[in-house]
Amino acid sequence: MWTHEAFSADIDEEGRIFARGAQDMKSVGTQCLGAIRLLKADGFQPKRTLYVTFVPDEEIGGIHGMAAFVETDFYKQMNVGFCLDEGGTSAFDVHHLFYAERIRWILKLKVAGTAGHGSLLLPDTAGVKLNYVLNKLMEFRESQIQRLKNDQSLSIGDVTTVNLSQLSGGVQSNVVPRFLRPYSTYV
Numbered sequence: 001m002w003t004h005e006a007f008s009a010d011i012d013e014e015g016r017i018f019a020r021g022a023q024d025m026k027s028v029g030t031q032c033l034g035a036i037r038l039l040k041a042d043g044f045q046p047k048r049t050l051y052v053t054f055v056p057d058e059e060i061g062g063i064h065g066m067a068a069f070v071e072t073d074f075y076k077q078m079n080v081g082f083c084l085d086e087g088g089t090s091a092f093d094v095h096h097l098f099y100a101e102r103i104r105w106i107l108k109l110k111v112a113g114t115a116g117h118g119s120l121l122l123p124d125t126a127g128v129k130l131n132y133v134l135n136k137l138m139e140f141r142e143s144q145i146q147r148l149k150n151d152q153s154l155s156i157g158d159v160t161t162v163n164l165s166q167l168s169g170g171v172q173s174n175v176v177p178r179f180l181r182p183y184s185t186y187v
Contacts, residue, residue, distance in 0.1 A: 029054055051078055061106075109133060137162055 004010040004018035011017050019026075032052060055065030062068075069075050111133070113126035141162040148154055 048081060049078075051080075134164070137164070 002018075006020040009017060009019040017026075036050070036052065053066070053069065055062060055069060057063060057065045109130070111126045111130045113129050114122040114124045116122050140160075144159040144161065147159050148156070
């Protein structure tokens with residue numbers, strides 16, 4: 001239950017921020033801005049221009065955020081030498097850096113199988129085939145969970161995360177959509 005409005009960004013007497021997304025990933029953005037502020041206060045002068053970007057829709061691939069931004073002339077003129085992604089939060093005076101990129105890999109499967117009347121137990125249906133694939137994915141996911149549990153030296157960046165985030169189905173290929181049937185068949 002929310003104790004503060006989700007989009008109000010209330011700050012309590014202890015300095016805690018209550019808002020949707022305040023922990024993921026605004027906390028890291030705040031840490032980066034705080035570090036920049038301290039560097040500037042200490043007189044640090046970088047050899048190159050530093051850019052800090054805050055872009056939306058990371059969870060859906062950055063289509064309207066970073067993917068759109070890198071296509072602009074402004075971005076091309078920035079002459080980017082390298083970039084650091086969001087990293088992770090830290091309760092201590094350190095900032096964790098990870099080697100390589102943890103990116104989303106969208107896997108789209110088209111599973112076809114024996115079609116027929118729903119009252120039959122048909123072999124090789126799309127559901128049977130999809131179940132096999134999903135079980136293999138979930139077995140691999142569980143192996144990564146166990147790696148984390150069994151080896152305390154590992155962190156989430158050392159394993160491969162697998163999350164089923166969307167599942168949808170289609171229509172039978174042997175069925176003519178209603179709008180294509182002659183009017184007399186559905187009156």
